[in-house]
Amino acid sequence: METTHDKLLEALIKALIGLTVFAASAALWWPLSAHATRIKEVAAIQGVRSNQLVGYGLVVGLDGTGDQTTSAPFTAQSLAAMLQQMGVTVPPGTNMQIKNVAAVMVTAQLPPFAQPGQTIDIAVSSMGNAKSLRGGTLIATPLKGADGQVYALAQGNLIVGGAGASAGGSKVQINHLSAGRVPEGATVERSVATPLNQGSTLQLDLKSSDYSTAREVARAINAKMGAGVAQAVNGRVVQVRMPEAADARVGFLADIENLPLELAIPSAKVVINARTGSVVMNQSVTLSACAVAHGNLSVTINSTPVISQPSPFSKGETVVKEKAEITIKQEPGALIQMAAGAKLADVVKALSALGATPQDLLAILQAMKIAGALNAEIEVI
DSSP, X not given: OOOHHHHHHHHHHHHHHHHHHHHHHHHHHSOOOOOOEEHHHHEEETTOOOEEEEEEEEEEOOSSOSOOTTTOHHHHHHHHHHHHHTTOOOOXXXXXXXXXXXXXXXXXXXXXXXXTTOEEEEEEEEOSOOSOOTTOEEEEEEEEOTTSOEEEEEEEEOBOSOEEEEETTEEEEESOOSEEEEEEEXXXXXXXXXXXXXXXXXXXXXXXXXXXXHHHHHHHHHHHHOTTSEEEOSSSEEEEEOOSSHHHHHHHHHHHTTOEEOOOOOOOEEXXXXXXXXXXXXXXXXXXXXXXXXXXXXXXXXXXXXXXXXXXXXXXXXXXXXXXXXXXXXXXOEEEEEOTTBOHHHHHHHHHHTTOOHHHHHHHHHHHHHTTOEESEEEEO
């Protein structure tokens, strides 16, 4: 006999199942909340940036996969100089055949506000003809900035994301073996000063030059912090008046960098990568009324070897020549008419209807721009 407790439990389970089904179905039709663009996503504080560090060092402990000194003599010279600093003198003229050492270039990014004692990741890349850096150890290497000062000291065991083996003239390799990383392999020795606590104003640099964006950034800051706090200098720079206290400046920046922005529609632009043939257009690209004809021209060359064999006992020589056949075929181009004011989807659909490849789109878009039918700026990268 079913008790009241069992009925309540069954009703609760049915209610939970119903709520689960409702939540799953609501995720399909309920509109997602739109997140406005924030100031931190369109602007950066001038001077608060990372700095590139570089150094030259040696990787030791390789299993016979290091530099061949005949082709990379600087490895032996660097090793001799390092041993000299440690009190070991190498006789002049010694032919050092070292296969367990490789000369490398060490690079790193010094993040803003990094303080002495903190660690950063480093990248190690072979400079000579080392076959692999797998299993190697980087010897203490000073990392210098653009001013020639040492900002970090790197050392550690390399992590190489690959493997390889060779025997009997055969070789198998997975991924790249002549470069690796050392997580937290460098210790910061010197900090870089930032303009955060210098002067009464701070400069925000927009990531792309746009007057409407600069005006909107200044408007959002003034609406939150008071009139006259921010001023748009030009399409790239916004000057901000900062509080006097250092801790107040941190809180001030934390508040303004998360302010939402109502950005205007970006200017129409078409970006063309001539190396890969990729074409990217933003939502503002439109067309004026035009007609485009597209046809393919193909050239085929077939080469057939022809062998001329001399008669027996004629003392002649066998001659091998090639017979080439060249065929040119031009397919008729379809004429497509595009209406004025077409949007991005219409542009892509119309160009795809022509059967154009990405390489063909390069020529088509440039011709449309010259004809005045493409209402966008073309940038080739």
